[in-house]
Amino acid sequence: MPATRGGRQYADVGDLRTDAGVVIPNVTLAYETWGTLNARRDNAVLVLHALTGDAHVVGPAGPGQSTPGWWDGLIGNGAPLDPDRHFVIAANVLGGCQGSTGPSSTAPDGLPYGSRFPRLTPRDQVAAEVALADRLDIRSFVAVIGGSMGGMRALEWGVMQPDRVRNVVAIATCAAYSGDQIAWSAPQLTAIRSDPRYRGGDYYVEAGGDGPPLAGMAVARQIAHITYRSAAELDERFGRDEQAGEAVASGGRFAVQSYLDHHGDKLAARFDPNSYLVLTESMNLHDIGRGRGGVDAALASIRAELTVAVVDSDRLFPPAQGALIATAPTARPLRTLHSAHGHDGFLIEAEQIADVVRSAVR
Known part of the structure; x- marks a missing residue:
């Protein structure tokens, strides 16, 4: 059983x-x-x-x-x-x-x-x-x-x-x-594979003790998350203030950047970068x-x-x-x-x- x-x-x-x-x-x-x-x-x-x-x-x-x-x-x-x-x-x-x-x-x-x-x-x-x-x-x-x-x-x-x-x-x-959907996938795959910690996908063995390529996957998630939400919603939540004439920013960073950072970091805490690659490529196919x-x-x-x-x-x-x-x-x-x-x-x-x-x- x-x-x-x-x-x-x-x-x-x-x-x-x-x-x-x-x-x-x-x-x-x-x-x-x-x-x-x-x-x-x-x-x-x-x-x-x-x-x-x-x-x-x-x-x-x-x-x-x-x-x-x-x-x-x-x-x-x-x-x-x-x-x-x-x-x-x-x-x-x-x-x-x-x-x-x-x-x-x-x-x-x-x-x-x-x-x-x-x-x-x-x-x-x-x-x-x-x-x-x-x-x-x-x-x-x-x-x-x-x-x-x-x-x-x-x-x-x-x-x-x-x-x-x-x-x-x-x-x-x-x-x-579609070609457009595969195009959105491409930089996500590249972000993970370009992370120095990726090690060709064999980062599980502690060869250098520096862990998995979570920074690359966080960037991949940021790219993906943009496609998950509508342009109108992002603009309403994080667009330019009509009076100030500029996008809301704090500490020199735009609010939408912090929002995307949050979602990238959130995924990195629970997901394996190699699975992200395998599943994204399965969607491409x-x-x-x-x-x-x-x-x-x-x-x-x-x-x-x-x-x-x-x-x-x-x-x-x-x-x-x-x-x-x-x-x-x-x-x-x-x-x-x-x-x-x-x-x-x-x-x-x-x-x-x-x-x-x-x-x-x-």
């Missing part, structure tokens, strides 16, 4: 062969659950996290979990996903750093994988999640739900497991990562149409009812990308979340998200 430590559980899902043909042996996935799997084993809902999320969807921080839930309000009594009705499961993604096999995990030779950890695609990550579902004997899912990077995997679930998923909910995501005759053909292969939601102020995943997904034959009318917060609106606008999810798992 899967091992349990605190609220987090661990399952060995076997060896996994990646899209590129590399075998990752003895893959472990960390996960959390809410509710009980019914006798028919068909009341499960899978929630998929975004880039720096984890399996802890709701609940406070605690032993072994340094951060509170990232989608509070989604799961609970009377919530859209109710443990009295649903068996909700969320797993830390393959390549992550919160208990699932990733670059910081121990390889068969007893050393951390580091630079030897293979490149992943969202399809590889879904293959690991499918193996976890098999391990738990989940026969079908009421819904697979994800936003951003999680939405990419939700779409792949619909394509890869058409007979196992009844509803796919894809929020603030895309069918294929996202394309549901690859090898399937194109995006339209892939969308047409989804048999699950498809709910697509976009954030109207999202500049990382523009609403047009969601509108394209919503052309799938099984898609319901496109849902638009109204938010001043940009891409992060899919995490912040709790009532609107609840309405979208509730309608999909009715």
Whole structure:
């Protein structure tokens, strides 16, 4: 049976062969659950996290979990996903750093994988999640739900497991990562790899005793965070004072700089830079149409009812990308979340998200 430590559980899902043909042996996935799997084993809902999320969807921080839930309000009594009705499961993604096999995990030779950890695609990550579902004997899912990077995997679930998923909910995501999105990723990857502490990705062994490349990852997070919020919000909060004619500054620094520093430092306290690289590059490789005759053909292969939601102020995943997904034959009318917060609106606008999810798992 899967091992349990605190609220987090661990399952060995076997060896996994990646899209590129590399075998990752003895893959472990960390996960959390809410509710009980019914006798028919068909009341499960899978929630998929975004880039720096984890399996802890709701609940406070605690032993072994340094951060509170990232989608509070989604799961609970009377919530859209109710443990009295649903068996909700969320797993830390393959390549992550919160208990699932990733670059910081121990390889068969007893050393951390580091630079030897293979490149992943969202399809590889879904293959690991499918193996976890098999391990738990989940026969079908009421819904697979994800936003951003999680939405990419939700779409792949619909394509890869058409007979196992009844509803796919894809929020603030895309069918294929665009050149503009990859361009935003590029300086983030460079920031980490340019940090002198990166050591080619093999910084776990205390060769110099100077620790991981956290400064580089903090810069990467700053770049990413700009894309997560809307230009209008940043300007309203940190723009120029109409009377003084200058942006708010303290101690010679603009307030927006301190804001970005905070978010960079906050991530550095809980995330592994190599996982940031692996997961960012997996997003770059996202394309549901690859090898399937194109995006339209892939969308047409989804048999699950498809709910697509976009954030109207999202500049990382523009609403047009969601509108394209919503052309799938099984898609319901496109849902638009109204938010001043940009891409992060899919995490912040709790009532609107609840309405979208509730309608999909009715």
